[in-house]
Amino acid sequence: MSKESNLPDVTLGDDEPAMARVLLVLSIIGAFALLILHGVLYPGDGIPAFGDIFSMFSELAGSGIWFFLIGIMIGFGMMIATVIGEALED
Amino acid sequence: MELITGMATVWFALFLMWALVNRGVPVFQELIRDMTDFFMEKALGPGADLFEGRAGAGTVSWMFHGMLWTCIGGTFSFIGLWMSHEPTAIASLSGIYYSPSPATVSDVGSFVASGGILMLLVGAGLHINSRLSGARLASNTNAVLTSFGYSTGLFLGFIGLHLSGDWGGHLGTAALVMATTSIAGVLANHLLTLGRRTEEVIQPSQWLILLGLGLPLVMTVLGFLFSVDAAILQSLATVPLLASALAVAFYVVPSEAGVPLWSRTLAGATVLLTFLTLSPIGVTGDLDLSFGGTAFLTILFAASLIPILAAAMNVFQTGRSNWGAASTSPASSAVMIGMFVLVASAVGSLFVGSDAHSNRELTHLQDPLATLFLWGAMGLIALGGVMTCFPAAAGRGLHSQDSSRLVLWMVGIGAVLTFLFSMSAGMLDSSMDAAIVANEMDADLVDMSSIGELQTLASIAFYSVVIGMILMMLNMIRGVFSGTVLESAGPDALTADRMALTPGSTTIRQLLSAGAGVDTEIEVICDTCGEEEE
Numbered sequence: 120m121s122k123e124s125n126l127p128d129v130t131l132g133d134d135e136p137a138m139a140r141v142l143l144v145l146s147i148i149g150a151f152a153l154l155i156l157h158g159v160l161y162p163g164d165g166i167p168a169f170g171d172i173f174s175m176f177s178e179l180a181g182s183g184i185w186f187f188l189i190g191i192m193i194g195f196g197m198m199i200a201t202v203i204g205e206a207l208e209d
Numbered sequence: 210m211e212l213i214t215g216m217a218t219v220w221f222a223l224f225l226m227w228a229l230v231n232r233g234v235p236v237f238q239e240l241i242r243d244m245t246d247f248f249m250e251k252a253l254g255p256g257a258d259l260f261e262g263r264a265g266a267g268t269v270s271w272m273f274h275g276m277l278w279t280c281i282g283g284t285f286s287f288i289g290l291w292m293s294h295e296p297t298a299i300a301s302l303s304g305i306y307y308s309p310s311p312a313t314v315s316d317v318g319s320f321v322a323s324g325g326i327l328m329l330l331v332g333a334g335l336h337i338n339s340r341l342s343g344a345r346l347a348s349n350t351n352a353v354l355t356s357f358g359y360s361t362g363l364f365l366g367f368i369g370l371h372l373s374g375d376w377g378g379h380l381g382t383a384a385l386v387m388a389t390t391s392i393a394g395v396l397a398n399h400l401l402t403l404g405r406r407t408e409e410v411i412q413p414s415q416w417l418i419l420l421g422l423g424l425p426l427v428m429t430v431l432g433f434l435f436s437v438d439a440a441i442l443q444s445l446a447t448v449p450l451l452a453s454a455l456a457v458a459f460y461v462v463p464s465e466a467g468v469p470l471w472s473r474t475l476a477g478a479t480v481l482l483t484f485l486t487l488s489p490i491g492v493t494g495d496l497d498l499s500f501g502g503t504a505f506l507t508i509l510f511a512a513s514l515i516p517i518l519a520a521a522m523n524v525f526q527t528g529r530s531n532w533g534a535a536s537t538s539p540a541s542s543a544v545m546i547g548m549f550v551l552v553a554s555a556v557g558s559l560f561v562g563s564d565a566h567s568n569r570e571l572t573h574l575q576d577p578l579a580t581l582f583l584w585g586a587m588g589l590i591a592l593g594g595v596m597t598c599f600p601a602a603a604g605r606g607l608h609s610q611d612s613s614r615l616v617l618w619m620v621g622i623g624a625v626l627t628f629l630f631s632m633s634a635g636m637l638d639s640s641m642d643a644a645i646v647a648n649e650m651d652a653d654l655v656d657m658s659s660i661g662e663l664q665t666l667a668s669i670a671f672y673s674v675v676i677g678m679i680l681m682m683l684n685m686i687r688g689v690f691s692g693t694v695l696e697s698a699g700p701d702a703l704t705a706d707r708m709a710l711t712p713g714s715t716t717i718r719q720l721l722s723a724g725a726g727v728d729t730e731i732e733v734i735c736d737t738c739g740e741e742e743e
Contacts, residue, residue, distance in 0.1 A: 137611075182298040184291045187672050191284050194679035198280075201683055205690035 212502045215438040216487075216509070219445075222427040223484050226420060230403065230411070242404060245397050249351040260353040264345060265602030267352020267398075268336040269689065272599050274360045275328025276682045279588070281367075282322025283675040286580075289315030290631070290671050294664035309371060315576075317370045323450065323583055324363040324388070326591045328356070330453035331395060333594030334418040336602050337460045338399050341412045347401030355394040362387030389426065392449075396422050413476040414456040420484050421452025440496050440506055440566065444487040451490065452483055454551070454587050455520050457594040458544045462527050464597055465541035466534045471526035475519040486513040489562025490555060490582050493575060498566050507563045517555045521548045539613040540596035546621050547589030554582040573635035577628050584674050585624035592620060592681060599685060604695055608687035612680055619677030623670050630667035634660050 157166060169185040170177040176185075234241055250262075260266070291298050292311035302308065309317075339346045346352060362384045369380030399419055403411065425445050431437065459479075463470045470476055489510040498506070528535035528545050535541045557578045564571040596613050600606045607613055638660050645652050712735045720731075 181301060182295060184288065184295070184298040187287065187291075187669075190672075191287075191675060191679070194676065194683075195280070198679070198682055198686065201686045205686065208690070 262350035268602035270356040271332030278325030286318030290668040294661040329591035336598040342406035355391040358391035417456035454590040465538040466531040475523040482516040492562035494565025544593035551586035577631040581628040605692035623673035626670035634663035
């Protein structure tokens, strides 16, 4: 016979996940939801490219790759901004 | 026959390097050491004065340059993957006269990324050799200078690959010269550091670093003197990356787990067989080989799995000895996952590399396996090296451990998914082509859209690798500026036995900064003092 535990069946802790992680998960779920919604509303149509959404870039960004390239550009921009910001702070 | 004599040359070069490192150069030892020391700093004149030779500066510089090139290489590799299913994806850039072919973008991506990842591993190697030698790096100034030299080589190669015709070739040659010269400088730095070691035994990591950087350089020279088969040179191209990565793995996991490397025998087998055999990784074939030559190469390719399996087992058992610490550390987790992926890519490359010299039926798997090796194996091990060696060299911790862990998963999962999707696309493409030929069908009537979809998924998976590398770069930048200051765990600076001074005044601070210690014998040299007394 095993010893009976003094702990209750269910215990609750006080820790919370980081807000950044919650937002990341929600953003990913939101992106999936939008993709599925697009498939339901416009069956057979391709996903709109960056240039289709922002008419100003209609000639420049006619491919889906630009969504990703903009993310990379923001990343490189953040690198430069961080270097400048940290150097000025020093 | 040429293959056998070529391999004999490789083994001779290996033996020569081992003997020279262990025994030194008789009679000329001191002369060579002093000359190398002179050429590494003073002979460079103003070039050396531009950079500060602070402790750890070499490692930090190589790693910053390496991570930047890895991010750029990752971006171009991502665009190359995307262009494989949408060749006109960046056609709008033709407005600014930039309209490369998909093959050009892929070549640029893999060239720059492999250079960047090698830079990360070289940076870690500089720190590792210094720590294991128990001495400061011989010249941090030279290490910083060579990092700029290697970066310039990568930049020239980056431009050269975009150009066709003579200029592309000229820039490619200039890039190779810059890279080779820089690596020669790093090798000299390693040898001088090793010469000043306070530890008696040379550790496996140090042998892997020295031979990994040195053997291809020696073979380049021997290749001019003797005829070395192109198949051997093709295999040797991977050696610097592979050996440096194994060296980093042998350092990071014991260091993070706080236990010694599990087996001395397995470590010795890894060091010896990595250089005695030929790796099939990255082999593209297309060479005119005899049946006997192909069989000989296949035996060497199969034998090359032994050091990788030995290293993987050694690293995993070391991690297992203190699993709590090893699995909590993002650095050792990255290395262990990288070693697992390395075994998978080496086994795959054994079949693909052997096939590349014979039937050429698996060529569609070459690119996916190259991606898995470069990003999944080398990329993760290099990241482990950065996470362990960069804070120790910079004297400050990385900005966020959580960010390091996130990067580890983004790169690991991204690289493996990219491999799986692109391998599936390649196999599907190959089997559909075979079916079209066998059934004499019209290729235009066959629906090939599923291949494009798999390629799209591969490029989206690879995007997580690029973003992971950018996040790591941000982590490094924030860490070096505002990370937690670490207590120096590095070896104490070497103190001079004797120091000669000219008459005049000085301070204790100046003497200490010049390398004096409490036991240093100070001699004041004055040519005219005797005459004045008379």
